[in-house]
Amino acid sequence: xxxxxxxxxxxxxxxxxxxxxxxxxxxxxxxxxxxxxxxxxxxxxxxxxxxxxxxxxxxxxxxxxxxxxxxxxxxxxxxxxxxxxxxxxxxxxxxxxxxxxxxxxxxxxxxxxxxxxxxxxxxxxxxxxxxxxxxxxxxxxxxxxxxxxxxxxxxxxxxxxxxxxxxxxxxxxxxxxxxxxxxxxxxxxxxxxxxxxxxxxxxxxxxxxxxxxxxxxxxxxxxxxxxxxxxxxxxxxxxxxxxxxxxxxxxxxxxxxxxxxxxxxxxxxxxxxxxxxxxxxxxxxxxxxxxxxxxxxxxxxxxxxxxxxxxxxxxxxxxxxxxxxxxxxxxxxxxxxxxxxxxxxxxxxxxxxxxxxxxxxxxxxxxxxxxxxxxxxxxxxxxxxxxxxxxxxxxxxxxxxxxxxxxxxxxxxxxxxxxxxxxxxxxxxxxxxxxxxxxxxxxxxxxxxxxxxxxxxxxxxxxxxxxxxxxxxxxxxxxxxxxxxxxxxxxxxxxxxxxxxxxxxxxxxxxxxxxxxxxxxxxxxxxxxxxxxxxxxxxxxxxxxxxxxxxxxxxxxxxxxxxxxxxxxxxxxxxxxxxxxxxxxxxxxxxxxxxxxxxxxxxxxxxxxxxxxxxxxxxxxxxxxxxxxxxxxxxxxxxxxxxxx
Amino acid sequence: xxxxxxxxxxxxxxxxxxxxxxxxxxxxxxxxxxxxxxxxxxxxxxxxxxxxxxxxxxxxxxxxxxxxxxxxxxxxxxxxxxxxxxxxxxxxxxxxxxxxxxxxxxxxxxxxxxxxxxxxxxxxxxxxxxxxxxxxxxxxxxxxxxxxxxxxxxxx
Numbered sequence: 001x002x003x004x005x006x007x008x009x010x011x012x013x014x015x016x017x018x019x020x021x022x023x024x025x026x027x028x029x030x031x032x033x034x035x036x037x038x039x040x041x042x043x044x045x046x047x048x049x050x051x052x053x054x055x056x057x058x059x060x061x062x063x064x065x066x067x068x069x070x071x072x073x074x075x076x077x078x079x080x081x082x083x084x085x086x087x088x089x090x091x092x093x094x095x096x097x098x099x100x101x102x103x104x105x106x107x108x109x110x111x112x113x114x115x116x117x118x119x120x121x122x123x124x125x126x127x128x129x130x131x132x133x134x135x136x137x138x139x140x141x142x143x144x145x146x147x148x149x150x151x152x153x154x155x156x157x158x159x160x161x162x163x164x165x166x167x168x169x170x171x172x173x174x175x176x177x178x179x180x181x182x183x184x185x186x187x188x189x190x191x192x193x194x195x196x197x198x199x200x201x202x203x204x205x206x207x208x209x210x211x212x213x214x215x216x217x218x219x220x221x222x223x224x225x226x227x228x229x230x231x232x233x234x235x236x237x238x239x240x241x242x243x244x245x246x247x248x249x250x251x252x253x254x255x256x257x258x259x260x261x262x263x264x265x266x267x268x269x270x271x272x273x274x275x276x277x278x279x280x281x282x283x284x285x286x287x288x289x290x291x292x293x294x295x296x297x298x299x300x301x302x303x304x305x306x307x308x309x310x311x312x313x314x315x316x317x318x319x320x321x322x323x324x325x326x327x328x329x330x331x332x333x334x335x336x337x338x339x340x341x342x343x344x345x346x347x348x349x350x351x352x353x354x355x356x357x358x359x360x361x362x363x364x365x366x367x368x369x370x371x372x373x374x375x376x377x378x379x380x381x382x383x384x385x386x387x388x389x390x391x392x393x394x395x396x397x398x399x400x401x402x403x404x405x406x407x408x409x410x411x412x413x414x415x416x417x418x419x420x421x422x423x424x425x426x427x428x429x430x431x432x433x434x435x436x437x438x439x440x441x442x443x444x445x446x447x448x449x450x451x452x453x454x455x456x457x458x459x460x461x462x463x464x465x466x467x468x469x470x471x472x473x474x475x476x477x478x479x480x481x482x483x484x485x486x487x488x489x490x491x492x493x494x495x496x497x498x499x500x501x502x503x504x505x506x507x508x509x510x511x512x513x514x515x516x517x518x519x520x521x522x523x524x525x526x527x528x529x530x531x532x533x534x535x536x537x538x539x540x541x542x543x544x545x546x547x548x549x550x551x552x553x554x555x556x557x558x559x560x561x562x563x564x565x566x567x568x569x570x571x572x573x574x575x576x577x578x579x580x581x582x583x584x585x586x587x588x589x590x591x592x593x594x595x596x597x598x599x600x601x602x603x604x605x606x607x608x609x610x611x612x613x614x615x616x617x618x619x620x621x622x623x624x625x626x627x628x629x630x631x632x633x634x635x636x637x638x639x640x641x642x643x644x645x
Numbered sequence: 646x647x648x649x650x651x652x653x654x655x656x657x658x659x660x661x662x663x664x665x666x667x668x669x670x671x672x673x674x675x676x677x678x679x680x681x682x683x684x685x686x687x688x689x690x691x692x693x694x695x696x697x698x699x700x701x702x703x704x705x706x707x708x709x710x711x712x713x714x715x716x717x718x719x720x721x722x723x724x725x726x727x728x729x730x731x732x733x734x735x736x737x738x739x740x741x742x743x744x745x746x747x748x749x750x751x752x753x754x755x756x757x758x759x760x761x762x763x764x765x766x767x768x769x770x771x772x773x774x775x776x777x778x779x780x781x782x783x784x785x786x787x788x789x790x791x792x793x794x795x796x797x798x799x800x801x
Contacts, residue, residue, distance in 0.1 A: 020679045020682070020683065021676055021679035021680055021683060022676065022679075033697075047754065051754050051755065052754075054754045054757065054758040054759065054791060055752070055754040055758075055759050056759075057759045057760065057761065057762060058752060058759040058762055058772065058796050058798060129682075130682070249760055249761035249795070250760065250761070250778045250793075250795075253760050253778070253793065277712045277715065277716065278712060278715035278716065278718075278719070286715070286719050377668065377671070377672070
């Protein structure tokens, strides 16, 4: 069965999302790569979205925007009358007195026009999913009456979509924030979009959202904010240059772009520079637009518009029979809610931090997708996946916490790695499991430990111990260690490794951050020590294997340097350990060199500069040396440990 | 409870259990399919990541090229001409090509954006470009910036 998509069919822009793997995913438009599509349609050439917008000014009578303002409304409706004043296309009274649009002698219902937008979104979804889509959940404003909801449903059907449900936009936003799962009973949704402002008060009861009251301003949105900024910039320029940039369409376009850029940048910065060189000419001389704009100035320019949203909020609360303090959660929807001043005013009014972590342009579509997922049977409680909040690790040589499952890994998950022994003839390994972000096991929380014994005596680094960490959806960690030679296993089950409190997680992360520099130094010292240790073992083995074949003076040198390194193994600094390890490695290579020379062939020993438990690797030069030796057709006995082709 | 009722209860439980099992199998299959599709998509997206990064960076640089060209119109400076040439060469090397409409060409919404109209009485001039305000740019076949133009519009 095909997926059900969630669609936010907006006045200015529309958005589509779908549930994937239990999470909502916004689908970008296949032609532009953007996550929203302008709700603009050119009916004659059948252009939809950005392409329709690009030729709108040229073809205003055939290009329909803001058709949502006409959906399910009668021709005499005040909103229809107001919309006609704003747009260039012709609105007429159609069947049963409903508002229709006349284009090129033909009549279209708002449903037919909206269907073109829905068709495009459907197509984008099909391209993304690689399968056909024929079902959708579509959102509408909470104040939409039955006629308007029916019209929206019809638009879906015309577009080839079975509309499984029509849901309210504020409800969708609440779903996107998972407020149906929290104890939030009373929710305020503040939606300041491109062209409209809506405030809704919802009440959650028995898992169902009820709209208690709605209010707003159908002609107040981000476009008005942009115009205020454009006017300010143009007026400032006019003061200096006695020229009104708004009269030159080309210059005006640049001012609009600069105003939008300024609005976005001042959400993060306190002050920006607007630079538009060669913006126009006067008396044959170029004029440049350069000015500074502070966030404080921007806020004062748009303050009047922000204050215009407060009265509808007050009225809405009054209609719901509530006070600002009664609201449990506030949600921000619409691009304009990114402005810090808007958030500040809302926070001041309700006395609490609003929810704004979900992209405000996409939050309604995300909520629609979640509802769609529930209807399709995709989303159920048990499928809501958790993440492991802190890194789960195993202690390895030197007390290092070797990560097995990094933090923020989605569960259930499992990870397997093969380890080995640290000492010769080591017949058991202790598996010590820790949780935390610090590089050394002792500094992290110990979760458990167990021993796997019965490992056949072997040189260090030879046994293969497979360790598996398995973390299930309930947070139960099972760690299993298996000796691949004998097949012997041992395991331990640890509960509660996922369900930590936020404070515990935060503390662990803060501890790691606080001690980062010192921990790094310690970890590097341990690494140097492990390398030194491996080099000592290798040196002792090399001397033993060489027997009397290695020159006495070289052997003595190696032994002397091995002792020097051993002496500082426990207490030496990182720099000393590294220096002496390098020294020993270089001296060790003389053993092999001398041995090959004594055998009458050229060659180089393989000096492994401390790879720990790994076998020495054959370098390219070694391979060449081997080949030369082979070519010399030596009858000498092949020594144990040499690489033979 | 009688044996018969117990049997009915047990069989109902079995039906419910197998229904639940069926639902869970379905959900598991969906989740695994979603994951597999995500892996495929991620692999594809990796390939387009370089392209998107390039485009994003170039879009920031294009206004500087525009301003340099504008400056050059007024200054006719050799040095600036060289700089403009260097920038254009870099863009070309990275697969970008300019959309340079001419006045007199037909407006094409797949390449141009109309920012203003000029009324005309002449039928044949309808939708013809009257002035190019800003050139556009493409990367391969994909338009990264549409050319901004003024267009003749026949008075209705």
